Amino acid sequence: MTPDDLRAFGADVDTGMARCMDNEAFYLKLVNSVKQEKKFDVLEESIAAGDLDAAFEAAHSLKGVLGNLSLTPLYEPVNEITELLRGRTDTDYSVLLSQIAAKREEFLAL
Amino acid sequence: MKGAQSMLKSHEKFHSENGKRLLLVADDELINREMMRVVLQDDYELVFATNGEEVLQEARKCKDVLSLILLDLIMPVMSGLEALQVLQSDSELSNIPVIVITANQNAEVESLQIGAYDFITKPYPQPDVILARIQRAIELHEDRLIISSTERDELTGLYNREYFYSYAEQFDQHHKDMAMDAIVVDINRFHFMNERFGAKYCDDVLRRVGKGLLSVVGKAGGIVCRREADTFMAYCPHGLDYEEILDKASVSFTEEESNGTRAWLRMGIYENVDKTIEIERRFDHAQMAADTVRGSFTKRIGVYDSALRDKEMYSEQLVADFDIAIKEQQFCVYYQPKFEIQSAVPTLVSAEALVRWQHPSLGLVSPGVFVPLFEENGLIQQLDVYVWGQTAAQIRAWKDRFDYVTPVSINVSRIDMYDPHLTDILLGILAQNGLSTSDLLLEITESAYTRDSKQIIDTVSNLRKLGFKVEMDDFGTGYSSLNMISELPIDALKLDMQFIRGAFATGGDTKMLEIIIDIADYLSVPTVAEGVETEEQMEALRKMGCDLVQGYYFSRPVPATEFERFLEERNKQAKATE
Incomplete structure (x- = not known):
């Protein structure tokens, strides 16, 4: 995975890298570690089980990390779902969840 | 404020062992902690926590050297908000400044209300912004600490001389037309008391004299300080009952005296001060007046009058x-x-x-x-x-x-x-x-x-x-x-x-x-x-x-x-x- 791959994916690489003191290797290492992130699964499972508290916690954590790394295509739907979950909104989350899943697939393939 | 300015440099107490200030970074996400580490590690010594309980644990462990806490608000086990509340209510920890990190706009207001110094948003701003906000928070906080620890006389809790003078000047600026008195109070034969009863006893006497003076002068809107040794100064609106001030200050330490010994006070007053002369000089006048009744049993109060003025000139x-x-x-x-x-x-x-x-x-x-x-x-x-x-x-x-x-x-x-x-x-x-x-x-x-x-x-x-x-x-x-x-x-x-x-x-x-x-x-x-x-x-x-x-x-x-x-x-x- 290169910065250009991430740019093609839609990430704001320059901003994310600047937060890492423009250390490219360090930035890529952190971005790579997102590939092992289990919170995506926790989010999905918690919503399925109707545990919106746990779902919010997971979504909120993901939002923070994705935002800091400027993984914009993933950050945007996660941000949206976090705000819905914050109010424990009783709604159909499946559309947002599948959007997230699709972007995650794309990201894992990089 | 000259004294304070020169003391602001002495921040030794706040450094950890390698000379860098120590920060506690609390975030449950490893990636966020790592990003903070890479931003802060050149300028600060860092410790980390992943939830509110760890925050309190680390804060207690290094409370004397901890300069600041960067606190994520939403964490498992114990949230940052809860941790912040505990920090604020613990007198040993409440003077450690906290910067809250949050993506939640509403929580910012709440955290500032319960005593956070500042907040940093998530996604993080650029590193130089983070560094500047942290540095600013630490400086402000340390200055405030130093000011509050140096403006007071340790023994009596009254203002010390420098702060007394600058507060008196401030007071004048806001009350240009108010008639003021400069008062000096000394204890007669204080050094004999020291020799006879010892320093500990005399410290107690000084505390009580200060308290007695403040009880009258403070109520009238004036300020009191201990200038040195057994000399107190008061700057207060003109027209207080001077005898009452002396009585309050003397009685306060004779109450518990069973052996009948009592130190006795003398007072010098420069009434209705001329505000065009320097504040220090006004109290020189009061001191001169106090010296005229030094050691007198019959006269406790000396007033700076035209005779003294002539003598001085x-x-x-x-x-x-x-x-x-x-x-x-x-x-x-x-x-x-x-x-x-x-x-x-x-x-x-x-x-x-x-x-x-x-x-x-x-x-x-x-x-x-x-x-x-x-x-x-x-x-x-x-x-x-x-x-x-x-x-x-x-x-x-x-x-x-x-x-x-x-x-x-x-x-x-x-x-x-x-x-x-x-x-x-x-x-x-x-x-x-x-x-x-x-x-x-x-x-x-x-x-x-x-x-x-x-x-x-x-x-x-x-x-x-x-x-x-x-x-x-x-x-x-x-x-x-x-x-x-x-x-x-x-x-x-x-x-x-x-x-x-x-x-x-x-x-x-x-x-x-x-x-x-x-x-x-x-x-x-x-x-x-x-x-x-x-x-x-x-x-x-x-x-x-x-x-x-x-x-x-x-x-x-x-x-x-x-x-x-x-x-x-x-x-x-x-x-x-x-």
């Missing part, structure tokens, strides 16, 4: 005119003869040189006025050297004209005794006039010995080795112990004039005089009595065994030309007995 003029007076030789030396009285006919044996100031506009100024003044500000040293030079030149002139010339004693002030060049100065003056050490007698006041006796005794011993004769002046006014007197290197004891006057006053008692003369006898040194005015006094002293007498009975201090008649007489006397 007079003093200021004397100091201002000093240099010109030396240059224009306005100071002149008078001589008072000393007679030996144990022989059948009193014989002239020496004289004392006494300075007079013939001021061009003020007339003859008494040394009783200008000597204490110059002793206070150090000018006395310059004056002494001038007088010594004049005296030596006069002795030289007499030596050239008369067969017989008496030695003349000069006054050596306490401050001269600390001058390492004293010996050189004296020897230089002698050499310049072709005199020897036997031509000058040195009078050193008794109180000089008691202040710092070891150094003074060394200096005196050294002078005596060179051949100077040393007389202890004003004996009976200081506090020499008998033990100390026996060790003193002196050649004569000179009894204080007040002593003589007291002994011969109506109802006076000469017993003490006799004892002192006996002491001198025991030490094998002659006694000199000053201020002898009548034949009766002279005869009594002769009977007691006093050796030398000086005073109006024989002659007042006279100009050099008049003194010559004593020299001529002495010469005639000597020839007659040949």
